[in-house]
Amino acid sequence: MFSRYWKDPSRESKVLLESGNHVLLYNDQRGISQGEVFRYIIKVDKAQLDAKTKIEELVLRIKNVESPLLRPIYLTGPYSVYAEVRPYNYDENTAFQGDDLQFISDLKPDEAFSATLKLNGDSQVGESTVYSWTVDVLSQMTLMVDHPILVRLSIGNTRSIVKAAMKTPARAVEPVSGFTVEIQDTMTVWNEPPLFPERPVHLVIVTHGIFSNIGCDMLYLRDRLKKCADAVEENCNQNVVVRGYHGNIGKSHKGIEYLAMRVADYVLKTIAQMRNEYVLDRISFIGHSLGGLVQTFAIQYMLERDPGIFSPQAGGLRPMNFIALASPFLGVIGDFPLYATVALNFGALGRTGKDLNLKNDFAISELVRNPKQAYNRRPVLESIVSGSMKSVLQAFSNRTLYANALHDGIVPLRTSALLYLDWYSLQEVNLIGAQEGAETFDLGEEDHALKRYDTVEIPPDLSEKKDTIRWLLPRALIKRRHKWYKRSQTVKPGIEQLWDEDSDYHPLTKASALSSAANILVAPPPTQDYYKDPQSRTDYIFHDKRYSPEELPPAYYRNRELLKKILYPNDKVHRTQEKIARGYQESMSWRKVLVNIQPESHNNIIVRRRFVNSFGWIVIEHLVNEHFGRRASRSD
Template sequence: MSSDLLLYTDRQEVGIGDVYRYRFTVDVSQLPPGTQELYLRIKNVESPLLRPFYMSGPYSFYVDVRPCKYDEDKEWEETMQYCCDLRPDEYFHAKFLINENSLLEGSRHSWTVDILSQICVTAGPRVKYKLKLGTTRKSTKQREPKTLESCIDVQTWDTLQLWDIPPKDSEKPVHLVIMTHGIFSNVGCDMLYMKERIEKAALNSDDDACNIVVRGCMDNMGKSSHGIRFLGVRLGKYVLRIYDELSEKYNVDKISFVGHSLGGPTQTMAIHYIVLERPDFFENVQPVNFIALASPFLGVANDMPLFVSLGLTIGTFGITGRDLTLKHTPLTSTEGFATMDSDGKKRSLRRPIMELLPLSPAQEILQKFQNRTLYASVLHDGIVPLRTAALLYLDWRSLAKVGQLRHEQQKSNRDDKENDDTPVDTPGASPPTEPSSNTTFMSNSNGVTGIIPEAPLDKTATAQFFMPHKMVKYRKYARAQVTDSKNPDGSSESDDQEFTSPSKINQEEAKFNPPREASTILAALSVITSPLPTQEYIKYPNTRTDSIVHDRLYHPSELPPPHYESRPFYKKIIYPNESNNKLQEEIAISWQKSMTWRKVLVDLKPDAHNNIVVRRRFVNLFGNVAVRHMAETHFGGK
């Protein structure tokens, strides 16, 4: 038998949101003697002339290879092979090592290959590729495979099949989980990792509430600019349709929503639509989890550079851009919105949609959810910055106080490591914990209390510390400081002092170091230029430094008095952002005045906006700590 055997070949094409998965199972006892590895060759067969056309594509795809025993949460010794962006007319070569890592049983070894489309803007383009697997690199250049049906078994799944996994027990009540993507994103590829982490967490739980099916609406891919109302109505129609289909086979009695970025407001709009179409829906189906990751619930009017905000306002990103800059777009449909308030008064719909989202009837439904959780990046997310992703109000004062201990703790840890060679776990490997009203920070298992990261102190920063703009910056955070905040030791700050209004802030209180504000421009560039995880980072979870730095329940009673409620008219002239600040404050209060929210802050590397959902398994693995926490806490029975 020749040693140059082409075992398998395939040609496929992928479009926006498309993923193609291969599972190769090979009986190595039937391969030529001495075969220690197999060779994979994948080519993007599109013309190289398409490489510059990024906005209409890009015409590329992501590839990764995983032996059957690989687990991102466990230590691993083998180099992981992947290509973050296989562009037109380029090749990807990988080796299937025949060893213990790939051993399935007996002489059978198995590997999984994922191919995910990178097309993100329009739904039209398709990218073609060729895949070959052989016993030598030379064999992958052959045209036709040898007939060895008993040697190799290949299972394939496309996007629809991967997103149509049944519940683990069809006889028990089913918990429906709806996932929603953000701008320039899609469900099929970008939320696949998070979907499978949720399924993995549920599979390992004996709780009946974890008998889940995960579904995602693919009707909105490529339509991000059509506006939140448009996207939410389509999502609402999808939820009702998929519920009806599943109810024919299962007893669906629970529902959860998980949204990333624009998916947070979109799933809220869907709730509005569902309640109007079927008022009894949430009486028959129990709402369990409402989860949003890096979602701009307050818009981005005050968080973007002026030229970006103006561009969004004038319609460079369609109706969605105006929605996010808190502008009302006339002559648009009002489908999905109630025309009457809960008290029977007629409601004006000529308002920004972000202002309408937290109102009834969605507000009453949101109150019924068992869990309402927000995940936000502390740094490196200039797309959806911390203040809007965390609904403005946080325990900023305690975060700053604990931050002052950072340097002492780091020095102490360095000294301990020099004197102790015993390995320790890290935040990335620590299991999630339940928060309480007294829980301000998650204590990492290596003894370092999770804190808001800060920039290294330099002479310029020290000189500017007491400059007037420092006071202005502090006031911005002081206005969003919750009252009766808890100290790290569990005691209440109100025991020592009353809440101090921003107008009474003195120089001593101005010694405050909030997290750095992320740059929108750098965040956009980081999508293309962000660092990739090292092999050490991928293989050894105990080397990962990404962590959850804040995890706490926030109650309505902690909201401070509105700052912009009764302001003199002249301040609207002096401060050009006065009206936007007032509107953001009103929206934030509407979201939080009648319900408790769990706010989880994470410290992730750039590009944090995509990392927080692990858009691609290895490229965005920095966000695994957030996805794992979300999945195990809300769907793992913990």
């Protein structure tokens, strides 16, 4: 796509473009819309280059050609792009001795980004004479669906030639022998065929959160999942294909049910289409944030439309992995500050915001058609655990939740981990981590005993009556503050669990929604050492345990006295959240993986952008290896 609205090229640019010492190899301009990515795979074969064309390095220049007047407009934008360059031999999980990685996190209107493509060991393909790089350009738009951002990309042998190219009309360049560029758009990247077309295929559906931006925000997950799965030996390879629904972009405010029905239609259509070409036998779902809820409802709608879809005996697919990362299964009410809760109730995120606040509003038309059903309607998040959905979830081979223990004020630990955890064990990790720094702690072993406190001694120096009262006061505050942890502490069958109200319990630090929002804007990216040296990374997974139904404590809010229901205004909310959490866990086990990544862990946990959110690499690596890697494939 070439623009017709460029100024006439300057005389200097014309002369430079016609000079024999400066070679323009590639000149491209495209419009990139919300959720879109363009991937450029650049290859240079030195053996095929003309003898006169001596190239040891190339210069790539990317420019956002939108008007600079659009820079401050964020409400309908931002009108910017993210761009990165990866040499052929770079891998996040292998020590990299090459040059610094090149990327720009936010290329604003009328700004340009330059990168050097060196023909050296970083980019050499094996022992051949071919050198290769992958360049990704991703839209940063979040709200405007139909406004493409014009982006110019030029490649030449000097900085002067690519700068001059930016001042001339975009036009095709005469091909140069030994130099090729393959362009993959969003649909090409996201519709890659299976590695082994003749073998059974494992379909993996990914669903994104609040902006439904599959194309860009789930790209890193797609790339790592495919690379990990395709590396497995052919005899046990799961033959994975990754797909996601792109049609919900710009519709996040319409409610979880609306989004889920569209995802369900897409998945059913995709299954039917793929069965015309391949043998489809397995399916998995991966959702981030709101996507975890959307995929849950989508599964239910799929079941309603095709009761045998998840039954191999009935010709359906075998459900393999149900995975959610930082998903608010219990909603966000009680975790958000009051002003945020009120804003959601008044439509800050439309119908979706009310769903997350556990509101059960009904339409007037629904009241007229079926008054009894309308009045008895439950919150959307509660309705999912009372139907046939539970039997489908039980059929999945793996149910895994990834939750941010710290630094996530958007979807805190309580709601993303389904309420019930081994809080005492987490307390120990919190204390040890504070003393010894970031380390990995495996708390998944069955013999990990809980701490028990039988008595609490009043310190000797508080023998005076006045001092004793001073000591008792903070103890009373601690007792009240820790009630919530006591109620959601898991138990061990056959072992009496004691929670001493006076024990000096140290819960994990809670993140605030404001600090999380601020970190999205101002948090610094990792260092080059972080990108190149896996040993320098301090993010870690500190809790990885499979929780069984037998570990659930007795329900606390199920049979509350009427007086307490009246006295405590939040009783209904807590009762609903408890019911949701128990509905998911009373009949099936869940693997809960808690991670400590910073500084803004909600976007980092999914690695929204490869080099900006790379603190979450460890999470994605754990996810793909544990569910689609060699060990998982061999045990399947």
